[in-house]
Amino acid sequence: MDEPALHQEVIEGLDGWAAGLGPTLAAAWGALRARLRLDAPPGYFLHPLALPVLQLPVWVAAGPAPAPPARVRAAVDSAAAGYLGVRVLDDLLDEQVAEGPATWMLAQALLARHHALAGQVAADCPAWHELSGRRWAAFAEAMAREATLSPEQALDPALFHLLLQRSGPLVLPPAALLLPAAPALLGPLCALVDDLAHSHQLFTDAVDAEKDLRHGNRSHVLDRMGAAQGPAAVRRRLYLEGGLDQVFDEAVALVGSARAHARAAGLTAAEGWLDRRLRTMEEVRRQAFARLFHLLIDKLSPDH
DSSP states (O other), X not given: OOHHHHHXXXXXXXXXXXXXXXXXXXXHHHHHHHHHTTTSTTOXXXXXXXXXXXXXXXXXXXXXXXXXXXXXXXXXXXXXHHHHXXXXXXXXXXXOOOOOHHHHHHHHXXXXXXXXXXXXXXXXXXXXXXXXXXXXXXXXXXXXXHHTOOTTOOOOHHHHHHHGGXXXXXXXXHHHHHHHHOGGGHHHHHHHHHHHHHHHHHHHHHHTHHHHHHHTOOOHHHHHTXXXXXXXXXXXXXXXXXXXXXXXXXXXXXXXXXXXXXXXXXXXXXXXXXHHHHHHHHHHHHHHHHHHHHHHHHHHSTTO
């Protein structure tokens, strides 16, 4: 699969779709496109630490559910639209990105495009429509719960698992290809997506731990490290007691689990991406510890 070419086709497809919107939503699309730098190298969906949004339908079509290129492309376009719609909502609720009501409505239009395309791929498959309803309901609950968290509420494992359902709809476009052809493989496909989302969130929390501490942000990793006891306690557990390494190791192990699920689902095309993911994670881990080492040296130098 030529990932850069696919990425470019997807962005061009989104631009073509946006050209048919009204002027208010079209302007909101232009603003979002610029803010996310969608086609800046290597491409928004091809960042080394991005989830395999575009790749998942391609993996399914290359394995257990061969499909004509038009159906595969519809599934890929659905995945991109759904992911961007969720990204808009997440930014508005979590990051308080203030872009006005038009951006909320753009998110709705993107999600409608996602559902229309995926539903077209799945055709009259009742199992897909039932899965879609469950995954989007769990997504909505996760987003609502996160938006209403109180400062005193700990991000314990049960709550963390619930919040991870924000990534649940990612499975829907590849499942639209898979379910009509190989329904028995839905379990491994869902487990693959859930493991990758879990690994992604753990790894992101670990990489952002110092930034989150400085800005007073919350995360499951910080709460695990004793955020209620203050930044000094968190830093001790992260850097001196092996907490950061433990989280990194868990994130890596989840990629290994995702690989097992990919093989169970017959997604052999995923192997190369998973290998690249692990190499990137190890490089980011090395860089994170190098930055930490230099920070400690700087603080211990006689000039400070």
